[in-house]
Amino acid sequence: MKIRKLYIEQSAADYPVTRHICSRLEMPAQIIDNPESVYQEIGRSPDPEKAGKSILLLTRNRGAFLRDCPGTSYYTCCGYQILHIGTYCSMDCAYCILQAYFHPPVLQFFVNHAEMETSLQQHFAKGEISRIGTGEFTDSLIWESVYPLAPRLVELFSRQKACVLELKTKTTAVDPLLDLAHHKKTIMAWSLNTDAVIANQERGTAALGARLTAAEKCQKQGFPLAFHFDPMILYNGCYADYENVIEQLFSRIDPAGIVWISLGSFRFMPELKPIVARRFAASKIIYNEFIRAIDGKMRYFKPLRIQLYSRVIEAIKFHAPEVLVYFCMEDTEVWQKCLGHAPAEPGGLPMMLDQRAVQICGLSGKFPAG
Amino acid sequence: MQAETLLISLDAIDTRDNRYQISDSGPPEALSESIGEAGLISLPWVQQQAADKAFRIVAGFRRITVCRKLGWPQVTCRVLPAGASKLSCWKIAIADNAVTRSLNLLEQARAAEGLMDVCDGDAKQAAQLAGPLGLRVNPELIRKLIRLLALPGPVQQAVAQNRMSLNIALDLESVDESSAVAFAGLCQNLKPTVNHQQEIFTGLYELARLQDKSLADVLARSDFSEILHATRADRRRQLQVLRRTLYNMRFPNLSRSEAAFEQKKKNLGLPENMNISAPSGFESNVYTLTIRFSLSRQLCDCAEKLAAISRNPELENLLDRSFNENP
Numbered sequence: 001m002k003i004r005k006l007y008i009e010q011s012a013a014d015y016p017v018t019r020h021i022c023s024r025l026e027m028p029a030q031i032i033d034n035p036e037s038v039y040q041e042i043g044r045s046p047d048p049e050k051a052g053k054s055i056l057l058l059t060r061n062r063g064a065f066l067r068d069c070p071g072t073s074y075y076t077c078c079g080y081q082i083l084h085i086g087t088y089c090s091m092d093c094a095y096c097i098l099q100a101y102f103h104p105p106v107l108q109f110f111v112n113h114a115e116m117e118t119s120l121q122q123h124f125a126k127g128e129i130s131r132i133g134t135g136e137f138t139d140s141l142i143w144e145s146v147y148p149l150a151p152r153l154v155e156l157f158s159r160q161k162a163c164v165l166e167l168k169t170k171t172t173a174v175d176p177l178l179d180l181a182h183h184k185k186t187i188m189a190w191s192l193n194t195d196a197v198i199a200n201q202e203r204g205t206a207a208l209g210a211r212l213t214a215a216e217k218c219q220k221q222g223f224p225l226a227f228h229f230d231p232m233i234l235y236n237g238c239y240a241d242y243e244n245v246i247e248q249l250f251s252r253i254d255p256a257g258i259v260w261i262s263l264g265s266f267r268f269m270p271e272l273k274p275i276v277a278r279r280f281a282a283s284k285i286i287y288n289e290f291i292r293a294i295d296g297k298m299r300y301f302k303p304l305r306i307q308l309y310s311r312v313i314e315a316i317k318f319h320a321p322e323v324l325v326y327f328c329m330e331d332t333e334v335w336q337k338c339l340g341h342a343p344a345e346p347g348g349l350p351m352m353l354d355q356r357a358v359q360i361c362g363l364s365g366k367f368p369a370g
Numbered sequence: 371m372q373a374e375t376l377l378i379s380l381d382a383i384d385t386r387d388n389r390y391q392i393s394d395s396g397p398p399e400a401l402s403e404s405i406g407e408a409g410l411i412s413l414p415w416v417q418q419q420a421a422d423k424a425f426r427i428v429a430g431f432r433r434i435t436v437c438r439k440l441g442w443p444q445v446t447c448r449v450l451p452a453g454a455s456k457l458s459c460w461k462i463a464i465a466d467n468a469v470t471r472s473l474n475l476l477e478q479a480r481a482a483e484g485l486m487d488v489c490d491g492d493a494k495q496a497a498q499l500a501g502p503l504g505l506r507v508n509p510e511l512i513r514k515l516i517r518l519l520a521l522p523g524p525v526q527q528a529v530a531q532n533r534m535s536l537n538i539a540l541d542l543e544s545v546d547e548s549s550a551v552a553f554a555g556l557c558q559n560l561k562p563t564v565n566h567q568q569e570i571f572t573g574l575y576e577l578a579r580l581q582d583k584s585l586a587d588v589l590a591r592s593d594f595s596e597i598l599h600a601t602r603a604d605r606r607r608q609l610q611v612l613r614r615t616l617y618n619m620r621f622p623n624l625s626r627s628e629a630a631f632e633q634k635k636k637n638l639g640l641p642e643n644m645n646i647s648a649p650s651g652f653e654s655n656v657y658t659l660t661i662r663f664s665l666s667r668q669l670c671d672c673a674e675k676l677a678a679i680s681r682n683p684e685l686e687n688l689l690d691r692s693f694n695e696n697p
Contacts, residue, residue, distance in 0.1 A: 284579055291624065292650065293651070293653050301627075301651065302653055303627070331653075
């Protein structure tokens with residue numbers, strides 16, 4: 001993470017996390033009363049999405065630390081909960097929806113960790129099986145160079161039995177976690193993609209081989225693993241490339257330790273298109289055969305998605321017939337045609353994943369109602 | 371502004387110096403007739419370049435052209451001194467043109483460029499100066515107009531002639547010159563509406579990106595060139611065929627599914643007042659039936675027909691989504 005400027009919101013200045021980050025970054029910080037000036041500075045930049053990646057704003061999370069994943073009604077959501085630790089990402093992926101999701105996009109790290117831990121403890125106290133992740137509004141591990149949050153979370157989750165933490169990343173920053181007593185309550189997860197996608201659409205992320213090496217290290221230390229093929233991108237030769245990724249994955253990772261593999265194809269809010277066209281002029285990912293889907297997002301024409309998923313699932317099942325594969329935000333038709341089943345009611349996909357977490361991560365507790 | 375009214379020789383007017391020219395086209399026939407009949411009612415403005423040197427035209431390029439064609443040896447002009455500022459000259463040039471007629475976008479662009487020059491690139495100041503001269507432009511429009519002047523001539527002409535919107539023209543900054551010229555030619559020939567211009571440009575641009583070709587190369591494909599060069603074809607029909615061809619190429623799988631659906635719907639033989647619509651993009655599996663009627667007995671009639679349709683095996687065929695498995 002290359003931070004060019006550090007801003008601290010006045011109300012966040014006295015927190016231990018803030019002091020830790022300031023001493024770690026060794027750069028002058030500017031105290032501000034209101035983040036509006038930072039937003040304006042980013043907004044004025046010719047490339048606000050890039051500018052937001054080098055400006056770090058330390059602030060307090062004034063809203064809920066635990067939030068439901070923002071799924072939409074028509075498509076099946078995994079129902080995991082987001083632990084809201086910060087926003088945006090220092091890596092630069094062409095397809096990243098965060099570029100259009102935040103206005104403007106800025107690296108914010110929330111420093112009121114005592115409140116975060118209180119939220120978590122209150123949640124743990126319910127004893128309800130749940131899956132909690134930090135990788136929705138940011139990458140779970142990019143912050144480790146400025147603040148060691150992940151080790152603390154691993155430790156917190158290891159002390160209870162009902163909830164599992166999923167740390168989702170495209171980095172390899174796992175070394176500080178390897179020796180922790182995680183008690184299988186942290187799933188280490190990687191977004192995977194083909195070498196071509198990583199090289200052409202993901203600036204500043206770790207190479208596929210490096211991600212798998214990091215995953216291998218975690219598996220050796222007993223961490224449960226997960227992999228997310230999301231977003232899968234259609235291009236000439238993509239089927240063979242995805243099959244190759246799966247081959248590499250299972251040549252290095254024991255499928256018995258994989259909690260789940262998710263699949264999702266490239267989808268985006270229409271507002272992302274001009275941003276990708278401007279910032280990634282060589283990228284063609286926005287010019288494929290998209291339709292406006294029921295939730296307003298652009299998705300590949302459904303038969304194209306079905307064909308891509310089917311090929312990838314076939315390859316996964318060849319290597320690991322028992323592994324749980326699910327779709328991120330797909331409908332019943334896609335489930336049926338690609339997997340031969342759709343998540344059963346009651347409980348649906350969330351229940352299916354909760355049960356898997358119980359099985360692999362040794363969770364115990366009551367299943368959430370509904 | 372100090373100016374003298376003088377009778378000067380047309381030979382003393384340097385017509386190559388067109389720095390203040392705003393008008394876009396040659397003189398209209400009506401102007402020639404008017405000057406031939408009634409003489410010069412509104413005098414051209416010229417500026418003496420230096421003592422004993424030729425005059426440059428500030429306003430009245432077309433009038434002077436007509437006078438020359440009429441074979442006049444001399445013409446009465448309002449003459450500005452050599453020391454008159456650029457700002458004064460531009461004010462006269464713009465007011466003389468803009469007060470008597472509406473300027474097309476290319477002419478506005480030339481006027482805006484002149485004002486931006488005297489305002490050192492300050493678009494806000496240029497807009498303030500332009501208003502009282504009869505040129506209603508805001509700073510944002512000024513910046514866009516200036517960009518128009520950097521585009522190839524055929525694109526400028528298409529905008530001047532209202533065959534292409536200014537925004538589409540500016541989109542052409544992202545393509546090579548031959549592509550921009552080819553697209554301008556398409557607009558000149560087919561006169562698409564602004565919405566259609568946007569649709570066609572977007573389709574061609576994205577297709578070109580996908581195929582690693584230039585937009586001109588895509589337009590040169592036989593599918594398109596046959597449409598564009600069809601002789602004695604109805605322009606609206608040409609445009610319709612072009613849009614359909616482009617859509618089919620841009621969305622090959624979706625358009626195939628749509629065509630198959632329409633064929634199956636035809637096989638179903640729906641009465642004229644009923645229609646079945648496919649879900650948008652075939653994304654969901656919810657189809658829509660529409661019935662048009664005005665009398666209750668028509669609705670009863672429809673209900674009977676609907677019962678028969680619901681038993682028709684062609685309906686199952688229409689709703690069958692297995693086409694989705696083989697794009």
